[in-house]
Amino acid sequence: MMLGNRGRMVQWSVAALGNALVGLGDWAQFTFRTLYWMATRRMYRRTFLPVCFSIGYQSASVVVLTGFFIGMVLAVQSVMQFQKLGFATWTGTVTNVSVIRELGPVLAATMLAGRVGSAMAAELATMRVSEQIDALSCLGANPVHYLVVPRFLACVLLIPLLTAAADMAGIVGSALLCIHVYGIEPHHYWLHSRDMVRLFDVIAGMIKPTCFGAVIALISCHRGFRSKAGAEGVGRAATEAFVYSFVAILVLDFFLALWLNALYERFPILRF
Amino acid sequence: MNAESSIAGTPATQAGDGPLVDFRDVRVQFGAQAVLHDISFSLPRRQTLVIIGESGCGKTVTLKLIVGLLRATSGTVRFDGISLAELPDKELTRQRLRIGYLFQGAALFDSLSVFDNVAFGLRANRTNEREIGDMVRERLQEVGLPATVEAKFPAELSGGMRKRVGLARALALNPELMLYDEPTTGLDPIMADVINELVVQSRKRHPMTSIVVTHDMKTVWRVADRVIMLYPLTRLKPGMPQIIFDGTPAELGKCKDARVQQFVEGDARDRLQSMHEEYDTLMLRPKSTTNDR
Numbered sequence: 015m016m017l018g019n020r021g022r023m024v025q026w027s028v029a030a031l032g033n034a035l036v037g038l039g040d041w042a043q044f045t046f047r048t049l050y051w052m053a054t055r056r057m058y059r060r061t062f063l064p065v066c067f068s069i070g071y072q073s074a075s076v077v078v079l080t081g082f083f084i085g086m087v088l089a090v091q092s093v094m095q096f097q098k099l100g101f102a103t104w105t106g107t108v109t110n111v112s113v114i115r116e117l118g119p120v121l122a123a124t125m126l127a128g129r130v131g132s133a134m135a136a137e138l139a140t141m142r143v144s145e146q147i148d149a150l151s152c153l154g155a156n157p158v159h160y161l162v163v164p165r166f167l168a169c170v171l172l173i174p175l176l177t178a179a180a181d182m183a184g185i186v187g188s189a190l191l192c193i194h195v196y197g198i199e200p201h202h203y204w205l206h207s208r209d210m211v212r213l214f215d216v217i218a219g220m221i222k223p224t225c226f227g228a229v230i231a232l233i234s235c236h237r238g239f240r241s242k243a244g245a246e247g248v249g250r251a252a253t254e255a256f257v258y259s260f261v262a263i264l265v266l267d268f269f270l271a272l273w274l275n276a277l278y279e280r281f282p283i284l285r286f
Numbered sequence: 287m288n289a290e291s292s293i294a295g296t297p298a299t300q301a302g303d304g305p306l307v308d309f310r311d312v313r314v315q316f317g318a319q320a321v322l323h324d325i326s327f328s329l330p331r332r333q334t335l336v337i338i339g340e341s342g343c344g345k346t347v348t349l350k351l352i353v354g355l356l357r358a359t360s361g362t363v364r365f366d367g368i369s370l371a372e373l374p375d376k377e378l379t380r381q382r383l384r385i386g387y388l389f390q391g392a393a394l395f396d397s398l399s400v401f402d403n404v405a406f407g408l409r410a411n412r413t414n415e416r417e418i419g420d421m422v423r424e425r426l427q428e429v430g431l432p433a434t435v436e437a438k439f440p441a442e443l444s445g446g447m448r449k450r451v452g453l454a455r456a457l458a459l460n461p462e463l464m465l466y467d468e469p470t471t472g473l474d475p476i477m478a479d480v481i482n483e484l485v486v487q488s489r490k491r492h493p494m495t496s497i498v499v500t501h502d503m504k505t506v507w508r509v510a511d512r513v514i515m516l517y518p519l520t521r522l523k524p525g526m527p528q529i530i531f532d533g534t535p536a537e538l539g540k541c542k543d544a545r546v547q548q549f550v551e552g553d554a555r556d557r558l559q560s561m562h563e564e565y566d567t568l569m570l571r572p573k574s575t576t577n578d579r
Contacts, residue, residue, distance in 0.1 A: 144391055146393050148355050149387070151382065152386075153382075153383075154379050154380075154411065155406070156375060
């Protein structure tokens with residue numbers, strides 16, 4: 015009986031691994047097709063601008079709000095420790111570097127995966143279920159070119175900008191709290207913050223959201239295109255878009271952090 | 287037209303000779319579920335073929351095979367001598383513009399106005415917006431929609447209007463082959479009759495070949511030159527052909543096959559009997575007849 019259970023578990027694991035590999039292969043092919051269409055044909059402007067409006071303008075307020083509170087929370091956690099050590103004016107360095115290099119990109123991307131990624135997956139899944147994607151094919155438009163390329167480009171271009179806005183809000187939130195609530199002397203707060211945040215931190219903080227944007231768009235559009243029929247299929251596509259994007263953001267963040275650190279160590283020219 | 291559209295490596299027929307649509311031993315299987323089994327038929331030009339059959343017998347799959355949205359598991363599906371499923375993306379797109387498709391739910395693009403929906407296929411071909419505007423208005427007028435509807439969005443339209451916009455969109459490209467997927471489903475009898483009339487009128491105005499998939503026998507009597515009836519594989523006895531009728535509407539009325547007769551007359555007695563037997567087997571109860579209930 016025990017062996018039977020173990021056998022079933024092995025069988026289930028092999029099947030799950032097989033499905034995961036098939037899904038990954040399908041996603042890779044989808045990514046290739048997106049890049050192919052992006053490189054070989056001009057994008058539809060009519061679809062690009064509304065997508066930019068939805069991803070950029072309509073997400074700005076929520077991303078800025080997220081960044082503002084991240085900055086304040088970091089300040090609350092750091093300021094107590096620094097005050098005990100007598101380094102309260104150094105709080106800004108910790109919060110700003112954390113926001114710019116790590117928390118700003120990751121949390122903004124997470125927020126956008128939930129807001130933009132799920133919406134894209136649900137929209138495309140609804141189009142799949144109601145045969146609108148088939149209709150596009152029948153009317154002389156390639157669905158990947160018409161639907162995915164504008165979303166991909168909008169995410170790659172706008173998510174770094176939104177992240178920059180979140181970073182700024184985080185810095186402002188942290189400064190407001192430290193200066194006006196905890197009474198830290200502003201001159202030294204800003205001086206230390208400026209000295210410790212390097213240009214490379216800012217560049218790294220922009221490379222990450224560009225990659226996150228690409229991954230969010232490709233995963234969300236892929237889930238929408240591969241949606242099963244019915245309301246459950248659409249809901250599932252939206253959920254999977256967020257969950258897979260979130261996991262991908264964290265995994266990618268780890269590898270990008272390793273790569274960027276190695277880059278920084280290897281090329282002294284980057285140490286400015 | 288056909289000489290122009292011939293593709294290197296694929297045999298193209300000359301205009302007027304050979305069927306426009308040709309199925310040869312086509313099988314379609316989704317995972318373990320077989321939907322079509324060794325289907326063969328040809329459709330000459332300018333003919334209107336109506337495909338009937340119960341839900342799940344593979345009618346819509348047949349349409350999607352023709353336009354290359356699905357691939358056959360085995361066998362060949364040819365449109366004007368060309369197997370669309372084997373074409374590269376760009377050539378496939380070009381060939382598809384020769385086919386009009388009215389989807390079951392019309393499949394209008396939610397984010398576009400009625401005008402932009404009808405103009406969508408035209409914009410892929412033409413750059414002249416004025417010419418596109420004239421064509422869109424002409425097609426909308428053809429399907430009996432006023433100019434005021436142009437600016438509306440699909441969500442603001444009734445089911446019948448959506449179908450008519452879908453028809454205008456499909457006809458806008460002057461297709462050689464028009465595919466209708468259950469054009470009257472979900473409509474009231476008056477609107478269903480309007481759509482049937484539009485199918486007939488469209489064929490008169492534009493010389494084209496049509497395939498209509500439907501459950502609606504009124505549509506069959508109104509538009510068909512030829513009728514094919516498919517039978518669901520799940521209830522087909524092994525070795526029996528899946529096409530259980532192929533003939534004219536007049537022959538359909540006289541067909542002796544009980545399965546065809548029951549479908550034409552909407553007689554569900556056999557089906558109810560088998561459903562009750564399945565239910566009794568499941569519930570481990572003694573068998574009962576339909577009359578007991």
